[in-house]
Amino acid sequence: MEYKEPNIDPKLLSPYDPTSTEDRIYALWQESGFFNPDICIEKGVTAPDAKPFSIVLPPPNVTGTLHIGHAAMLVIEDIMVRFARMQGYRTLWLPGTDHAAIATQSKVEKIIEKEGLRKNDMGREEFLKRVTLFAQDSHDAIVSQIKKMGASIDWSREAFTLDEKRNVAVRTAFKKMYDDGLIYRGHRIVNWDPKGQTVISDDEIVYKEEKTKFYYLKYGPFTIGTARPETKFGDKYVVMHPDDTRYMQYKHGDTIEVEWINGPISATIIKDESIDMEFGTGVMTITPWHSAVDFGIAERHKLDKEQIIDTYGKLLSIAGEFAGMKIKDARAKIIEKLESKGLVEKIEDYTHNIATAERTEAVIEPQIMNQWFINVNKPIADRENKSLKELMLEPVKNGNISILPDRFERVYYNWVENLRDWCISRQIWYGHRIPVWYKGEEIYCGIEAPREEGWEQDSDTLDTWFSSGLWTFSTLGWPEKTKDFETYHPTTILETGYDIIFFWVARMILMSQYLLGDIPFKTVYLHGLVRDAQGRKMSKSLGNIIDPLDVAKKYGADAVRMSLIIGTGPGNDSKMSEDKIKAYKNFANKLWNITRFILSSTEGIIPDAKFSAYTDADKALIVERDEIMKAITKEMEEYKFYLAGDKIYQYAWARLADVIIEESKPILGGEDDYAKNSRAQFLLDTLAKVITALHPFMPFVTEELWSLIPRKDKNLLLVTAWPASHS
RNA sequence: GCGCGAUUAGCUCAGUUGGUAGAGCAAUCCGUUUACACCGGAAAGGUCGCAAGUUCGAGUCUUGCAUCGCGCACCA
Numbered sequence: 001m002e003y004k005e006p007n008i009d010p011k012l013l014s015p016y017d018p019t020s021t022e023d024r025i026y027a028l029w030q031e032s033g034f035f036n037p038d039i040c041i042e043k044g045v046t047a048p049d050a051k052p053f054s055i056v057l058p059p060p061n062v063t064g065t066l067h068i069g070h071a072a073m074l075v076i077e078d079i080m081v082r083f084a085r086m087q088g089y090r091t092l093w094l095p096g097t098d099h100a101a102i103a104t105q106s107k108v109e110k111i112i113e114k115e116g117l118r119k120n121d122m123g124r125e126e127f128l129k130r131v132t133l134f135a136q137d138s139h140d141a142i143v144s145q146i147k148k149m150g151a152s153i154d155w156s157r158e159a160f161t162l163d164e165k166r167n168v169a170v171r172t173a174f175k176k177m178y179d180d181g182l183i184y185r186g187h188r189i190v191n192w193d194p195k196g197q198t199v200i201s202d203d204e205i206v207y208k209e210e211k212t213k214f215y216y217l218k219y220g221p222f223t224i225g226t227a228r229p230e231t232k233f234g235d236k237y238v239v240m241h242p243d244d245t246r247y248m249q250y251k252h253g254d255t256i257e258v259e260w261i262n263g264p265i266s267a268t269i270i271k272d273e274s275i276d277m278e279f280g281t282g283v284m285t286i287t288p289w290h291s292a293v294d295f296g297i298a299e300r301h302k303l304d305k306e307q308i309i310d311t312y313g314k315l316l317s318i319a320g321e322f323a324g325m326k327i328k329d330a331r332a333k334i335i336e337k338l339e340s341k342g343l344v345e346k347i348e349d350y351t352h353n354i355a356t357a358e359r360t361e362a363v364i365e366p367q368i369m370n371q372w373f374i375n376v377n378k379p380i381a382d383r384e385n386k387s388l389k390e391l392m393l394e395p396v397k398n399g400n401i402s403i404l405p406d407r408f409e410r411v412y413y414n415w416v417e418n419l420r421d422w423c424i425s426r427q428i429w430y431g432h433r434i435p436v437w438y439k440g441e442e443i444y445c446g447i448e449a450p451r452e453e454g455w456e457q458d459s460d461t462l463d464t465w466f467s468s469g470l471w472t473f474s475t476l477g478w479p480e481k482t483k484d485f486e487t488y489h490p491t492t493i494l495e496t497g498y499d500i501i502f503f504w505v506a507r508m509i510l511m512s513q514y515l516l517g518d519i520p521f522k523t524v525y526l527h528g529l530v531r532d533a534q535g536r537k538m539s540k541s542l543g544n545i546i547d548p549l550d551v552a553k554k555y556g557a558d559a560v561r562m563s564l565i566i567g568t569g570p571g572n573d574s575k576m577s578e579d580k581i582k583a584y585k586n587f588a589n590k591l592w593n594i595t596r597f598i599l600s601s602t603e604g605i606i607p608d609a610k611f612s613a614y615t616d617a618d619k620a621l622i623v624e625r626d627e628i629m630k631a632i633t634k635e636m637e638e639y640k641f642y643l644a645g646d647k648i649y650q651y652a653w654a655r656l657a658d659v660i661i662e663e664s665k666p667i668l669g670g671e672d673d674y675a676k677n678s679r680a681q682f683l684l685d686t687l688a689k690v691i692t693a694l695h696p697f698m699p700f701v702t703e704e705l706w707s708l709i710p711r712k713d714k715n716l717l718l719v720t721a722w723p724a725s726h727s
Numbered sequence: 728g729c730g731c732g733a734u735u736a737g738c739u740c741a742g743u744u745g746g747u748a749g750a751g752c753a754a755u756c757c758g759u760u761u762a763c764a765c766c767g768g769a770a771a772g773g774u775c776g777c778a779a780g781u782u783c784g785a786g787u788c789u790u791g792c793a794u795c796g797c798g799c800a801c802c803a
Contacts, residue, residue: 015765207801214803226803239803276802284803293803353801407731414730414799498798533738535796566751567740572732573796575739579752586765597762635743643741650750661762 008599009708016592018556018585022700026147029703034719035154037090045719046090053089054488055081056472057146057153058496058504059161061100062138063107066145068530068538068576069497071548072564074149076527077495079565079641081152082696084492086722092488093153094475095146097139099162101431101464102204102359106196108134108430124429131430135162148549150557150699152718157484159475161467162432169474170467171435171447173515178436178445182378182388182514183424185436187370189288189295190423191355194313195362198427199371201463202420203502205364207353214350215335216281218343220258220267222247225280227350228287229338230330233261233318234306235285239297242271244282261338262320272297290366309365372425372434372460376510383514391513392416392506401509403524404639405571408501415502424463431461469507472520491521498526498571525639526571530564533577551581558698559585565697566649568642587649588701591691594657595705598687601668602680607688607711611681615674618682621660625651625686629724632693645697652690660686684709689723 033039040046055077060070077093085091108131109119119127139160146153159166177183190199216223222238238256240247250256252271257264267285274297275282288298288305298305310316315330317323322330338344355364379385386394393416395401396409403409425434437444437455444450449457470478472494476485490512496504505524512520531537532544539545552560555578562584568574614622628651635644660683667679688709695702695717706717713720 012762015763207799224803228803274802279802286803291803293801411731411798418799535739569741577739577752580739582765583752586763589765590763593763593766595762600762638743640743643743646741646750654750657763658767662767665762 008596008603012592012596012599012708016556016589016701016704018558018588018700019553021704022148022150022552022557025700025703026150029152029716029718030155032716032718034085034716035093035152036156037092037154040085040719041090045715046085046088050088050090052092052487052492053081053084054092054094054491055493055495056475056491057093057095057151058494058500059096059098059159059468059471060142061098061103062135062142063100063103064138065141066548068546068548068564070145071149071560072527072530072568072574073495073497074146074151075561075564076525076641078149078151078153078561078699079636079645079696080493080495080525080639082699082718083636083722085152085718086692086695086720088721090487092157092484093151094157094159094488095143095151095153095155096159096161096471096475097135097142098468099135099160099431099464101426101428101461102196102198102200103464104131104135104138105428105430106359119429128429145549148552148557150561152699157475161464161471165477166467166470166474167432168447169470169478170432170462172479173466173470173511174435174462175445175447176515177374180380182375182380183372184375185370185372187368188373188421188423189292189366190369190371191357191364192311192367192369193357193360193362194311194365195360196357196428197311199369199423199425200357200359200364201423201465204358205355206358206361208356209351210354211349211351214280214348215338216345216347217338218345219260219283219285220256222283223281223345224283224285226284227352228331229334230315230319230322230327231287231290231308232285232334233315233320233322234289234308235260235287236265236267237270237286237298237301237303238267238283239270239272239275239286240283241273241275241277244275244277246282259341259343261334261341261343268303270297270301270303272300289368292366295366295368305368307368309367311365311367313365371423372436374422374424376419376421380514383517388510388514389416389419392419392509395509395513395519400519401522401524404526405569408498408524408526408571412501412506416506422463424466425458425460426463427459428461431464432467434458434460434462465503465507468504469511470515472508472512473516478516489516490519493523493525494521495525495527498528501526527568528571528573530576531573533575533579535573535575546576546578551578555581555585556588556700558588558701561699562587562645562649562697565641565645567646570639584698587653588698590653590657591694591698591701591705594652594661595687595691595709597661598683599709601664602684605677605680605684607684607709608681609685611685613674613678614682615678618678621682621686625689626724629689629693633722633724636696641697648690648693648697652694656686656690692717692720692723695720 041048060066081091081093191205193200212227214225214227215229216225219238226232250269252269254269256267258267286294286297288294289307290309306318307316308318313327315322315325322334356362357364376388379387383391396412435445436458437450439455444455472491473485473489476482476489478485508520512518536542536544548560559581563580632644632647664679664683667675691702691705703717
């Protein structure tokens, strides 16, 4: 018998090779323009009146490269986007990056430090040039990584939180809030980072456990407790609870003379209900300049406030002989002196949590400073006199925004309800300059700088989350009334990590509700952290970091995508291992071989969508397959990608390959032409459907296979219709 | 302190209004001249954290407890 060369692409004869395929496929997609919804409509693959589906990419910080958590985010979003596009929606996924003010600036500071440079010697302009270069490099690396992962994102609309358009949005938003009296400048107690030399918000604080000493000191007739004797120099108020029977003989406002660190002082008795009678002796002295709680007491009773510690963490002249010393060094010396004066009653071991700065890890020193704040409690006239807090709560409470998993809704309420005014000014150089100018006593806030001479702009920049809060609409052209804004806002879904629900999700709701009177998105899908195989956080020090690019190179991006999605429900952390990736690399090859078998054993048969002469056995297989497709569609629509992905994997491998194909061998090699034709049509049809349903999960290998299977239309799989109807 | 989550096979996890426990990976045994060894087949592996309750029936619902993890707050 004469050997006949199979009439299939020779590519299929060797195992699937992702590395030689993926870049080529991505280029093909980009050339097609189909990532851009306008082009989809122009070329007729999306109906002109199709419903929009829009999502913004949570902009990665330009502080370096993407980690595996970013990869997971890209995969989840790309699955949503590809699924929506295949279902016929007018689908927009909008990319961008975040300037991440403090994070990026401190990164560059560290780099130039190694070169022996300091930012203050370079000057603001020179330093910012350097940061911009660094940001550009990071940006380029990030963009290429996003492409490697296969993200079907519309590059023609790319944005940056610090570019010119976003700057206009920021200034516009600031001005409106300023004019409405929501943004104000005032002397408040703030979180000062002595290392970063800037104020940070409450959310940028990380509490760390510290073992220290607790000192009981004699203060006139009282014993006071403190962990921070170095702040006690100026303490001239002694506070106790009004109901504390132990101190009934002292009346609010009484003064007593006490011998203190640097000599006698006159102390005033203050009665305040915030005092915990159970704690220590129930008596304390206060340091309003360096404690938020003490500040509150001082405000209530209109007490004097005095600064003890400067912005570098050194004691001021009020400390007398200790002036100029660092807190750490001063503490022991002060206790020594107090002991010599017989004022120390006892010292206990003490464990408490201290506030540190998220970025610099420095211990926060509360300070009273003149900073810019957003008032979250003030009623807003053109928002039915609701406050920002109320505007943030409303859409989640009434269901206009739903959060997945829904338990995070309660976390959100709890946070918003306890929210204090948001400190938005930062003493760093990299970021949006505050659009306020000063001339003597005059203040001017405007979108543009004042024309006249002699005005000087505020030197502070804005909290990076101020610009991120505008992201869902600043990226669509706001404040201009663009077509994009009208079409795609509010966005369909926001997909991000649960760790930034407060930083970002809440701020977007705030900004959108206030500036637009509308929600920024309808659904929030929160993903968890990607951990290592043992469930540990990935970190440099543990050496357990999995670089998405490395593993994508080794096993293919499709395999990495599958391993990031299977077993990962919303809100839960997931575990990642190379073994898991390897399993899905094998699956890509399995698909490859399934295709090879079906094509080579159905030679000469043209797939016919209208074919109906199926055998009863094949009819049953069709029913089974279509039910699975329907179930998968339902799970996709419920955002249960981990279930849908696994289901299609199971069907392709355990059912189609292991059972149906094996059973088909005798039929296809047999004499019964009726059964043969029927089975061949079934296999070709099922192959196409499986590949299509897998496309959101494994876009590269499926697109490649799509190009190899015989069919009439020549469209990319990217824009091919989803193989099951809406559930 | 307040709140949340997890606890199912060695590992990672499913288990959709309660109806006799599932998958992948790993490990074991068998199998290699036509789709695939990046494979196939077989067998093995669980008193579903513990205790009580509701029920004809609980991995699933209720309560309590334990362990692990997380978030928020923080007191001098």
